[in-house]
Structures are given as structure tokens and as C-alpha cells.
Amino acid sequence: MNAMYLGGRGLACALGADVPGVLAQWRAGGQPPVPRTVAPGFVWPLHALAPQQGDWLTRLGRTVRDVVAQSGALDGARRMPLFVASSSLDVGYEEADQRFAGDMHAFADAVAAALDWRGPVLTISTACTSAINAVRAAADWLGGGEAEEALVVGIEFDNCFSAGGFGSMQLLSSTRGRPFGRDRDGLVLGEAVAALRLTRNPSRWRIAGSGNVVEGADPTGTDANAVIAACAQALQDSGLGASDIDLVKVHAAGSPVKDAVELAALRQVFDPLPPLVSFKSLIGHTLGASGAAELVMLTAGVEAGIWRAPDYPLDDALDVGFATVAPPRLRHLLLCAIGFGGGHTALVLEDCGA
Known part of the structure; x- marks a missing residue:
């Protein structure tokens, strides 16, 4: 792989709205998932982001901006390639009857608009490997010498479709996720927005x-x-x-x-x-x-x-x-x-x- 380093990072998830907050809650032992009603009579646990005001698109834009700002990627001209990695994309927006016009790339365009992005924008959607494959794609881009930095943003935002699908396949736990646990009985979904600012300049x-x-x-x-x-x-x-x-x-x-x-x-x-x-x-x-x-x-x-x-x-x-x-x-x-x-x-x- 061509030389590539982590120049900055940001994260919002169930543990907190930024990396220091995530670390503090992690040290404290975390917190349990909250119940999420998918349909009448169907409730699954979810590691959810903190509640926010506004509709789905407003909340998405605010969270993405905050997380990308943590990575330092908003400090410059915003012309580096942007790789938007997601499995569910705009499903939550569609569920709210506010369907995007266009193809699956419309979600990445909305993310870019929220960031006032001026560089190339790409969609990577390969289910749960999306973000890692976005990092791989960014490495290829930087290796070609076309940019000094690239931004990967992984996004999984509130929607019922994902939980309904996993639940219908009997893959969800009704209580909590226990990797390698004695009583493990399925996974629990979570919301997150994560940013990786990747660079050719050496860092830790x-x-x-x-x-x-x-x-x-x-x-x-x-x-x-x-x-x-x-x-x-x-x-x-x-x-x-x-x-x-x-x-x-x-x-x-x-x-x-x-x-x-x-x-x-x-x-x-x-x-x-x-x-x-x-x-x-x-x-x-x-x-x-x-x-x-x-x-x-x-x-x-x-x-x-x-x-x-x-x-x-x-x-x-x-x-x-x-x-x-x-x-x-x-x-x-x-x-x-x-x-x-x-x-x-x-x-x-x-x-x-x-």
C-alpha cells in the first residue's frame, strides 16, 4: 500500500458526540442501548446517538459537520476527495416521506452539500465493509498522486429498515450485543458518524x-x-x-x-x-x-x-x-x-x- 497516515479523526456515536466524550463514557463503562420501535409490536435495542432537534436531514447535516470538524478537514479549502461510506444511505430520509430524487449517490451529494464540499465526492456502499473499502479507495487515490489528503466519512443514521431487516432474519438480540459472550444471541445495531482525514504526510x-x-x-x-x-x-x-x-x-x-x-x-x-x-x-x-x-x-x-x-x-x-x-x-x-x-x-x- 502507498504511504498513508491518519491526519485527523472524529466520531459521534452512542457513547458521545466527540472523541473526548466517547473516551470518557467508555472509561465509565458505557451505557445500555435504548428501545427502538420499528413497527407496532416490534421493538429492538439500539445504540443511538443523543436526541437532537430538527428533521432527519437537518440532524444528519449537523452531526456530519460536527464530526468532520473534529478531524480538521473543514479548516482548508475542502477540495480533497470525499468518500462517503454507508450501508443504509438515505433510507431514514425516505421513511420520512422526503425521498431524494436521483440515484444512490444523492445521499453523498447531500452530505457534501452539508459540508460545502468543493472536491470530488464518491459513494462507497459495500454493507458492513463500506468504511474499510473507502479507506482502501482513498489509498489508491492518494497513491496516484492526485491529492495530498482524502476524507472518509462513515455514516449510519436513524432508520427502521435496517432493524426490520436484521430482525426479520432473526439476527438481532432482544437485550444487548455480547461478542464472544457465553449468552450471545445476536447483534444490536448502532448509529454513528465517523471521519478519517487521511494524508500522505507522516503522523503517528x-x-x-x-x-x-x-x-x-x-x-x-x-x-x-x-x-x-x-x-x-x-x-x-x-x-x-x-x-x-x-x-x-x-x-x-x-x-x-x-x-x-x-x-x-x-x-x-x-x-x-x-x-x-x-x-x-x-x-x-x-x-x-x-x-x-x-x-x-x-x-x-x-x-x-x-x-x-x-x-x-x-x-x-x-x-x-x-x-x-x-x-x-x-x-x-x-x-x-x-x-x-x-x-x-x-x-x-x-x-x-x-
Whole structure:
């Protein structure tokens, strides 16, 4: 991968409206999801953003501006390429009978308008791998020498369609998400807006490599061979071996089957398995925004020294635990993201300050 660094970041999620607020609530142990009524008689838990005034589009624009401002991307001419990553796009707007005219890119155009953006605007929508694939696309763009910086914005905003769809497939928990948990019974969705300002100028965090594998044989499942292949691609792209990885951010969302498949695949990549971290019990599964949101939490959490044990019992049969203290060596980190349609991605980060 061409040299690319994290120049700035921003996040709004259920834990807070900015990175300091997210870290403070994380240290305090987080907060439970809130009930979300999808239809009469159908209520699912949701890790929701804090309530705001205004209609859907007004709230979206305000949140996006605030989060992108955190990253520093509003300070300049706003001519860098903008990659808008989302799974649900404008579904919530359509549900409010305020349908956008045009194709799926209309959502990205609305985001760009809210930011008064003057550069190229691109839509990346590959389900739950959207944000990681947006980072990969940004790396290609910067590698071509056409820009010094790029902005990735991952967005999953309030709508009923996502919860209704996951609920109809019996993939949602009625209580909370418990990745690798003994009593895990499904995932809990979450809202988030995350911004990654990517640059060719060196900074603490380098995007060292990535991989993407699509295996459509089971479009809603996790394929072990695809996880292995995506990790292998990311390691090769970064010039590293499996033994160089010091921490893995797992995709695990709380599925009884998919969590186990992902873990078994990672054990084939890494021997021994590095320490693991997971964020979906704190912020929910933020779908297309998850890659960006969890990358922000990972880097900010490492910098702040936050290592909290999960507040639920883990599955003894999986024989796994999460990192509760900083690993003795912490330079190279690998992130996994898996999505509907058979997408399996991996991203390697290097902490250049380690």
C-alpha cells in the first residue's frame, strides 16, 4: 500500500458526540442501548446517538459537520476527495416521506452539500465493509498522486429498515450485543458518524496495508477461508508476517455462529492468537460506518490507555479473552470487518510512535 497516515479523526456515536466524550463514557463503562420501535409490536435495542432537534436531514447535516470538524478537514479549502461510506444511505430520509430524487449517490451529494464540499465526492456502499473499502479507495487515490489528503466519512443514521431487516432474519438480540459472550444471541445495531482525514504526510498512525475478499456462497454469513485470505492480503500488502501483529480488532458482533467462525479463522492465521479487542458491545454494530468508527475508537483508546474487560461472561468453549491491559508490544494492529454480500476485509495499522 502507498504511504498513508491518519491526519485527523472524529466520531459521534452512542457513547458521545466527540472523541473526548466517547473516551470518557467508555472509561465509565458505557451505557445500555435504548428501545427502538420499528413497527407496532416490534421493538429492538439500539445504540443511538443523543436526541437532537430538527428533521432527519437537518440532524444528519449537523452531526456530519460536527464530526468532520473534529478531524480538521473543514479548516482548508475542502477540495480533497470525499468518500462517503454507508450501508443504509438515505433510507431514514425516505421513511420520512422526503425521498431524494436521483440515484444512490444523492445521499453523498447531500452530505457534501452539508459540508460545502468543493472536491470530488464518491459513494462507497459495500454493507458492513463500506468504511474499510473507502479507506482502501482513498489509498489508491492518494497513491496516484492526485491529492495530498482524502476524507472518509462513515455514516449510519436513524432508520427502521435496517432493524426490520436484521430482525426479520432473526439476527438481532432482544437485550444487548455480547461478542464472544457465553449468552450471545445476536447483534444490536448502532448509529454513528465517523471521519478519517487521511494524508500522505507522516503522523503517528500509518495505514500499512489492507485486504478485501468477496465470497458470495453465503451472502449473510462469515466464511473462514475468506477471513484467512483477507488477513493474508493485508499482511502481504503491509510487508509483515502474522507474528508481527500485536493486537487484533475483531469484527465479532455477538452472533452465536459467526463469532465462532471468525475466531476459528483467526486462529489459523495467528499462532499464537494476539490479544483481541471488540467495540460492538459499547456502540453497537454501526454497519457501513463500523470500520471508520471502530478505527477511531481503536487508535484513540490505545493513545488514552483504555483497556476494559467486558461486563458479561465470555464463552468458555471459545477459550478466548479480550485484552484488559496494554500488550507488552503494541506497534502493528489488524482490524477485521465482515459484511453482507460476502465481503471480508482486513486493515493493518502501524503505531509509528511505539
